[in-house]
Amino acid sequence: MDYKTTLNLPQTKFPMKAALPKREPLFLREWQAKDIYRFIRKSLEGKPKYVLHDGPPYANGDIHIGHALNKILKDIVVKYKTMCGFDSPYIPGWDCHGLPIEHQLFKELKINKYQISQLDFRKKAYDYALRYVLKQKEQFKRLGVFGDWDNPYLTLSPDYEESILIAFNKLVKLGYVYRGLKPVNWCFKCETALAEAEVEYENHVSPSIYVKFKLENNEIIREPANPRTNNYLVIWTTTPWTLLANVAVAVHPDFIYAYVKTNKGNLIIAKDLLEGVLEKMGICDFKVINEFKGKGLEGINYEHPFGLRNGQVVLADYVSGEEGTGLVHIAPGHGGDDYLIGIKYKLDIIMPVDNKGNFDSSVGEFSGLNCLEADKLILQKLKTLGALLFSFHIQHSYPHCWRCKQPIIFRTTRQWFLNLGHKGLRDRLKEVIKKDVRWIPKSGMERILGMVELRPDWCLSRQRYWGVPIPALVCNDCHEEFLIPEVIDKFISLCSREGTNSWFARDLKDFLPQDFNCPHCKSSNLAKGTDILDVWFDSGVSSQAVLKKRKGLEFPGSLYLEGSDQHRGWFQSSLIPAVCIDNQPPFKSVLTHGFVVDGEGKKMSKSEGNVISPFDIIKDYGADILRLWVASNDYNDDIRISKEILSRLAEAYRKIRNTARFILSNLYDFNPDKDSVKCDDLKKIDKWILGRLDFTLNKVTKAYDDFEFHKAYKEVYDFCNEELSMRYLDMVKGRLYTCAANSFERRSAQTAMYKSLNCLVRIMAPLLAFTSEEVWQNMPKHAKDSSVFSVHLLAWPKEEGVKDGSELNLIMELLPEAAKALEEMRAVGAIGSSFDAQINLLTKDQIRYNFLASLQDELVECFKVSAVDIQKKDALPQDALTKIYPDIALIVKKASGLKCSRCWNYSETVGKSVKHPLICAKCEAVIGA
Numbered sequence: 001m002d003y004k005t006t007l008n009l010p011q012t013k014f015p016m017k018a019a020l021p022k023r024e025p026l027f028l029r030e031w032q033a034k035d036i037y038r039f040i041r042k043s044l045e046g047k048p049k050y051v052l053h054d055g056p057p058y059a060n061g062d063i064h065i066g067h068a069l070n071k072i073l074k075d076i077v078v079k080y081k082t083m084c085g086f087d088s089p090y091i092p093g094w095d096c097h098g099l100p101i102e103h104q105l106f107k108e109l110k111i112n113k114y115q116i117s118q119l120d121f122r123k124k125a126y127d128y129a130l131r132y133v134l135k136q137k138e139q140f141k142r143l144g145v146f147g148d149w150d151n152p153y154l155t156l157s158p159d160y161e162e163s164i165l166i167a168f169n170k171l172v173k174l175g176y177v178y179r180g181l182k183p184v185n186w187c188f189k190c191e192t193a194l195a196e197a198e199v200e201y202e203n204h205v206s207p208s209i210y211v212k213f214k215l216e217n218n219e220i221i222r223e224p225a226n227p228r229t230n231n232y233l234v235i236w237t238t239t240p241w242t243l244l245a246n247v248a249v250a251v252h253p254d255f256i257y258a259y260v261k262t263n264k265g266n267l268i269i270a271k272d273l274l275e276g277v278l279e280k281m282g283i284c285d286f287k288v289i290n291e292f293k294g295k296g297l298e299g300i301n302y303e304h305p306f307g308l309r310n311g312q313v314v315l316a317d318y319v320s321g322e323e324g325t326g327l328v329h330i331a332p333g334h335g336g337d338d339y340l341i342g343i344k345y346k347l348d349i350i351m352p353v354d355n356k357g358n359f360d361s362s363v364g365e366f367s368g369l370n371c372l373e374a375d376k377l378i379l380q381k382l383k384t385l386g387a388l389l390f391s392f393h394i395q396h397s398y399p400h401c402w403r404c405k406q407p408i409i410f411r412t413t414r415q416w417f418l419n420l421g422h423k424g425l426r427d428r429l430k431e432v433i434k435k436d437v438r439w440i441p442k443s444g445m446e447r448i449l450g451m452v453e454l455r456p457d458w459c460l461s462r463q464r465y466w467g468v469p470i471p472a473l474v475c476n477d478c479h480e481e482f483l484i485p486e487v488i489d490k491f492i493s494l495c496s497r498e499g500t501n502s503w504f505a506r507d508l509k510d511f512l513p514q515d516f517n518c519p520h521c522k523s524s525n526l527a528k529g530t531d532i533l534d535v536w537f538d539s540g541v542s543s544q545a546v547l548k549k550r551k552g553l554e555f556p557g558s559l560y561l562e563g564s565d566q567h568r569g570w571f572q573s574s575l576i577p578a579v580c581i582d583n584q585p586p587f588k589s590v591l592t593h594g595f596v597v598d599g600e601g602k603k604m605s606k607s608e609g610n611v612i613s614p615f616d617i618i619k620d621y622g623a624d625i626l627r628l629w630v631a632s633n634d635y636n637d638d639i640r641i642s643k644e645i646l647s648r649l650a651e652a653y654r655k656i657r658n659t660a661r662f663i664l665s666n667l668y669d670f671n672p673d674k675d676s677v678k679c680d681d682l683k684k685i686d687k688w689i690l691g692r693l694d695f696t697l698n699k700v701t702k703a704y705d706d707f708e709f710h711k712a713y714k715e716v717y718d719f720c721n722e723e724l725s726m727r728y729l730d731m732v733k734g735r736l737y738t739c740a741a742n743s744f745e746r747r748s749a750q751t752a753m754y755k756s757l758n759c760l761v762r763i764m765a766p767l768l769a770f771t772s773e774e775v776w777q778n779m780p781k782h783a784k785d786s787s788v789f790s791v792h793l794l795a796w797p798k799e800e801g802v803k804d805g806s807e808l809n810l811i812m813e814l815l816p817e818a819a820k821a822l823e824e825m826r827a828v829g830a831i832g833s834s835f836d837a838q839i840n841l842l843t844k845d846q847i848r849y850n851f852l853a854s855l856q857d858e859l860v861e862c863f864k865v866s867a868v869d870i871q872k873k874d875a876l877p878q879d880a881l882t883k884i885y886p887d888i889a890l891i892v893k894k895a896s897g898l899k900c901s902r903c904w905n906y907s908e909t910v911g912k913s914v915k916h917p918l919i920c921a922k923c924e925a926v927i928g929a
Contacts, residue, residue, distance in 0.1 A: 003902040003919060006927045007737045008746065010665030014778040018657055020622020024770045028141065036790055037146050040082060041089060041552070043793065050086035052077055053547060053557035053587070054147075055570050056093035056155065056539050058100040059129040063139045065596045065604070066563065068614040069639065072630040073593060073709070074561050075145040079766035080704045083796040089552050090147040092140065093542060096129040096156035097467040098535030099190055099198075099403040104128075105466075113191070118465045118530070119504040125466040129156055143614070143623050144769035146792070153546045155538040158499045162492055163545030164468050164538055165500075169488040170581050176422050177460065179414060179472075179481055181349070183332075183339045184459045186411035187401040188357025188370075192463045193415055194401060194408065195534050196455055197569040204398030204407055206238040207375050210281065210325065210389040211382055212267065213249060216301040216310060231259075231266045233302055233313070234277065234389065236324035238396065239334075240378045241371040244363045245350040246304060248330035250316035250341060251294035255326055259290040264389060268297070270326020277325050281390045294319075294326075305387040308363070314345050333412040336456060351412045355463065372407060414481070416470055416531065418458035418576065426452065428579055438589040440707055441636050448567045455568075458576065460534050467532030469503040471511065475518040476525040486513050503528060540573030543586030556586050564592040591707055593635035599642025612641055624770045625650055631713040631767040652717055653771075656764070659720040660775045662729055663757045666736050670750045672782050677744065677751045679802050685858050686752035688808040689728045692719070693756050694799040700763045701796070709767070716764055724756065727812070731861050738903040740926045754780065759797040811855065811862045814890065817882050818863050821892040830894060835904050838867035838896070842876055842889040852888075866895040866906040902927075 031037075052074055057067055074090070081088040105121075105128045106112060113121070137149055153160060171177050185194040212232035233249050251257065256271040262283050269277050271291060278286055300313045311330075318337055319328050332342025333351030342349055352362045353371050361367045366374050382388035399408050420426045429452050439445040461470055471491040474481045490511045494502040503511075508528055517524050547555040556578070562570060571590055578586040597603055598610040605611065617626045628649050633639045679690065696719040703711035732749040739746040757779060765772040769792070776791035788794060818839060825831045841859070843849050849872040852859070859868040873889075880889040895906035901918040909921035916924045 001916070003923070003927070006902065008666075008669075008739075008741050009737065010662070011668040012661060012665035012778065014661050014664045014774070016658070016661060018622065018624075018653070018771070020624055020770065021619055023774065024142075024144070024618075024623055027770050027773050028144075031146075031790070034789060036792065037148060040146070040793065041087070044082065044085070044087040047085055047087040049554050050081040050088040050558045051547065051553050052081075052088065052090060052559045052561060053542065053553075054091060054093045054153075055560065055562045055566065056095040056153070056542070057136070058098070059094040059096045059132040059136065059154075060100045060104055061132065063136050063614065065612055065614050065641065067136075067140075068143060068626060069593065069596055069630055069635070070562065071140050071145050072143055072627050073635065075143070075769070076627075076631065076709055076766045077559065077561065077707070078146065079769070079792060080796075082792070083762065083765065083794060085795065087552070090145075091151070091153055091546060091550060091553070092137070092145075092147045092149065093153040093539075093546065094129070094133050094136070094155065095535060095539050096133070096154050097125075097532070097538055098462075099192070099464065101125055101129050102464055102466045103190070103403050113465055119501060121465045122501055122504070126156060129154075139615075142618060144627060153542065153550075155535075155542075158496060159549075160545045161468050161500045162496045163549065164533065164541055165471070165488060165492045165495060167541040167544045167577055167581065168470075168533065168537070169485055169492065171418065171577065172483050172488065173485055174423075174580060176418050176425070176580055177483065178417055178419055179483075180417050180457075181412060181414050182417065182457070182459075183334060183336050183410045183412045184415055185399060185408055186357075186413070187404060187406065187408045188353075188355065189404045189406045190401060190464070191355045193413065193459050193461060195459055195536055195573075197536050197573065198402045199399045199408065200402050200405075201397045202400045202405075203395050204400075205393050205395050206398065207240055207379060207391055208236070208238050208394045209240055209379065209382070209391040210234060210236050210277065211243070211305065211329075211387050212265065212389055213302040213305060213311070213329075213387075216303055232268065233327050234267050234269050234325045235327045235329040236277075237329055238394065240375045240382075242331040242334045243305070243329065243378060243382075244308065244352055244359065244366060245331035245333045246311060246329050247309065247332065247347045247350060248311050248314045248341065248345065249302065250314050250319055250328040250330050251297050252317065252319040252321065252326065253293065253295040253298075253315045255294045255319070255321060256291050257294055257297065257326065258288050259292070261287040261289050268327070270321060272321055273324065273326050305382060305385055306364075309348075312345070312347075314341055314347075316341055334410045336410065339412060349412055353409065353411055357409065371409060415459050416461040416472070416483075418460055418580075420455070420457050420576075425576070425580065428583070429575060432575070432579060432585045436585050437587060440589060440591040444564070444567060444590060444592050447564075448571060451568050452572065455572070458534075458537075458573075460537055461531040462534055463530075464532055467535060468500050468538060470529055470531045470533055471503060472529030472531065473512075473518075474527045474529055475521060475523055476527055477523040478518060478521040480518065480520045481529055482519060484513070484516075484519075487511050534573075536569065536573040537577070539570055541577050543574060543578050544581065547586065555582075556584060556588055558587075559589045559591060560587040561591045561593075564594060566592065594638040597638045597640055599640050599645060601638065601640060617646060621646060621650055622770070624768045625653055627767060627769060628653055628713070631709045634708075634710045653768075655725065656717060656720045656768075657771060659725050659729070660757060660760070660771075662725070663753045664775070664778050667750060667754055667757075667780050669741060670747075670754060670780050672751075672754055672780055675742075675747050675750065676754070677748045679800060681748075682752060682802070683745065683748045683858070684808055684855065685728070685731060685861055686748045687802045688806070688812075689723065689752050690755060690800045690802040691806055692723050692728075693759055694802065696723070697759055697763065697797060697799060704766070712763070713767055716760065716767070720760070727815070729753075731864060734861065734864075734903060734905075738923060738926065743926075755800055759800075761791055762794050762797045765791045765794070807851070807855070808858060808862070810851075810885070811859060813884050814882060814888070815862065817884070817890055818892070821890060822865075825892050825894075833904070834864045835866050835899075835906065836895055837865050837892050838869065838894075838906075839863050839865050840869045840871060840891040840893065842871045842873045842880070842891065843887055844873060844876060845887050846872065848887060865892075866897075 078088050078090045215231040258271045258274050260267050297313045330338045332339045332349045352360050357370050359366045471488045472481050547553050574586050700712045700715045735745050735749050761772050761775045772791045822834050831837045852870045876889040880891050882888050897906045897908040898910035900920040902923040907920035911917050
């Protein structure tokens with residue numbers, strides 16, 4: 001007889017090979033056909049809200065690995081909160097205005113902004129942005145991200161643009177917006193002002209120069225022996241081009257300055273920096289003639305090295321005593337601190353650089369040169385004039401444009417600003433940051449607090465084409481530019497019907513109140529302003545445009561989740577309008593993640609050739625491996641990715657998949673409604689695994705609640721690999737295969753496996769969206785779940801609450817010692833399989849003996865041997881004592897009896913049956929039943 005046919009061998013349609021790249025699109029089509037997102041929304045109507053508000057990516061280009069990281073993290077949160085019973089809608093958004101789109105479109109059109117009208121360009125930009133919205137939408141959906149993809153929020157849609165203008169007008173009416181002349185970050189390649197959030201700091205090589213300015217009025221430091229000796233202030237700068245706009249030199253009022261006689265003239269340098277500066281200049285022979293405090297130099301005049309103008313010495317507390325000379329050259333037209341000094345001392349605000357970064361005619365021979373490219377010629381002239389004391393090149397962190405990646409400059413221009421000092425706004429911002437928001441990680445709070453403390457007023461205006469126009473009026477006679485709330489209101493009413501292009505397409509009279517004249521000079525010679533709003537303002541008012549206006553959402557949002565760079569970007573641009581308008585933050589919690597780097601921790605760049613596309617990963621491995629990569633990493637740090645890392649994750653995925661497949665293959669004849677064994681009646685080893693399941697569930701749930709998804713993944717993986725695959729499933733194979741199909745022993749194991757998988761498939765669902773769906777569709781189901789077409793419609797699991805089974809922990813702790821003893825027997829050829837052996841457990845303690853004897857059946861199964869003999873002895877062999885329990889001795893010996901051809905266990909009953917001499921009595925009872 002072929003006894004193999006009498007075994008309950010595994011059966012399943014669940015494939016061993018995942019083939020995720022081919023199988024995942026089938027689930028996507030199924031979810032779409034059944035409109036799963038809408039189904040979820042309807043099923044959770046009236047439940048408590050949890051609203052994760054999407055920070056909008058730019059509608060430009062393909063999504064990259066950073067986008068995938070961000071969207072998958074958001075999807076994990078939304079899927080988990082949904083399973084926990086929250087109504088957790090997800091409205092994806094896109095940032096559709098601004099430089100990223102404008103820059104790429106000009107490149108695509110092969111023109112610049114002077115070769116096309118603003119209105120014509122805006123129409124093309126609108127189409128361009130929508131094209132990439134549609135493209136990126138499909139790319140995000142491929143990641144398994146659920147959301148209202150048919151109704152995203154777009155910053156170019158008329159209703160959203162209307163909300164932008166309504167929010168802007170509220171700020172105008174509340175007095176936060178003003179027109180001012182200030183130094184701003186300026187990209188001369190993009191020809192526009194930039195906000196702080198649009199500035200990136202990169203390494204840059206700059207000239208570092210020491211220059212002497214000849215004093216004009218030197219009474220206070222005249223050398224008695226030679227009243228006509230030339231005296232000089234020595235300054236240090238890394239921006240030689242700004243010398244053309246110099247009007248002052250700042251000293252610290254409390255520093256001690258040395259008046260030093262050298263072969264290069266009498267020099268004034270901060271005393272504490274003197275020796276280092278003179279050493280750099282190669283000056284060894286010098287004499288300190290006098291010393292005095294910086295405040296004694298205030299008001300002294302000097303001559304500009306190029307003879308452009310005379311300047312004066314001013315006082316400033318920010319002058320550093322750590323680097324340079326202790327004297328700072330001041331150009332109010334090209335620096336924030338310099339500008340404030342200029343205002344304090346009523347200095348001329350000289351700004352000889354145009355929109356394109358070129359010098360104007362006021363600087364003579366340098367006229368027409370790009371300011372940064374002029375450095376070399378400026379150094380040559382300083383050298384010729386004898387004013388250059390020393391120069392070299394340094395590499396330092398320098399501001400660059402976030403979009404074109406070129407170095408930028410400070411340039412004083414008239415712009416529209418949001419006043420952070422108005423109504424105590426800066427202090428109010430800090431207050432809500434500290435009291436009203438949960439920051440994850442906690443360090444995020446200090447990070448954004450520091451930024452808000454130091455940030456300048458928000459420059460709201462941009463000199464570009466593609467964005468929401470600032471509906472300002474310009475007087476052609478007095479040249480004032482101003483905002484009139486009635487004009488903005490009129491524009492808003494037109495915008496809701498015609499979009500913001502109406503500002504450029506309609507005549508000015510369509511926006512003006514009747515008989516309106518310039519409020520400054522009463523002229524009627526007016527024009528429309530051409531500036532647009534900062535795109536950070538567009539996305540920053542999404543709480544007004546989306547959270548407040550969309551049905552089914554709520555303000556403030558439950559969570560904002562973005563990269564850590566958004567502390568200076570979207571988090572601030574969202575916080576400021578909300579606090580101005582609503583006096584509260586737009587978010588309850590803010591979670592930040594690190595950036596994606598390559599396997600060696602290096603920043604990804606095309607030039608380095610280390611960029612990994614999410615679509616290459618999906619093509620080779622599938623989206624679930626990408627999701628597993630996201631889930632397995634601690635996103636508080638930068639997140640590494642490489643082919644090796646992905647290969648390791650694919651192997652980990654296979655272990656999880658194979659665990660699920662093994663369980664499924666042994667549930668082929670299991671009906672959970674009919675065949676389940678009550679938890680109280682389960683065999684102890686089955687109770688033990690359910691106890692471990694509850695322990696894992698609690699840890700996984702806490703990890704999800706704490707947004708520590710890498711811990712959730714590790715608990716799932718360890719449970720699958722260590723608790724199930726390496727222990728429990730291996731132990732119960734014999735029961736599953738050899739016991740009668742409908743026996744208590746087999747149904748008990750099947751019940752425990754079913755409960756384990758039913759829990760696992762749910763706690764994996766937020767992480768492995770596709771594989772969990774595949775497992776669920778292959779599982780036997782309770783009648784109440786038979787109509788649930790997707791795992792993503794299930795509730796978060798609850799504990800099984802099994803009370804017994806923990807006593808098996810002692811046995812589990814003995815397993816490594818048993819395995820070691822069996823391996824030693826195998827190494828000397830005494831046994832092959834562990835079924836060739838039996839284990840004797842010896843103890844002197846009666847209580848321990850009783851305990852072990854009560855678990856004899858479980859011990860055989862746990863140790864995977866043919867027999868376990870429990871003996872009470874007066875003395876124990878010292879060489880067999882277990883390390884973990886010194887009152888127990890463990891001895892492995894060859895099993896007695898013959899090997900059963902059906903269950904492979906050794907038994908004294910094999911050969912005793914006439915009808916079935918090759919099998920044991922236990923197996924004979926099964927096949928004869």
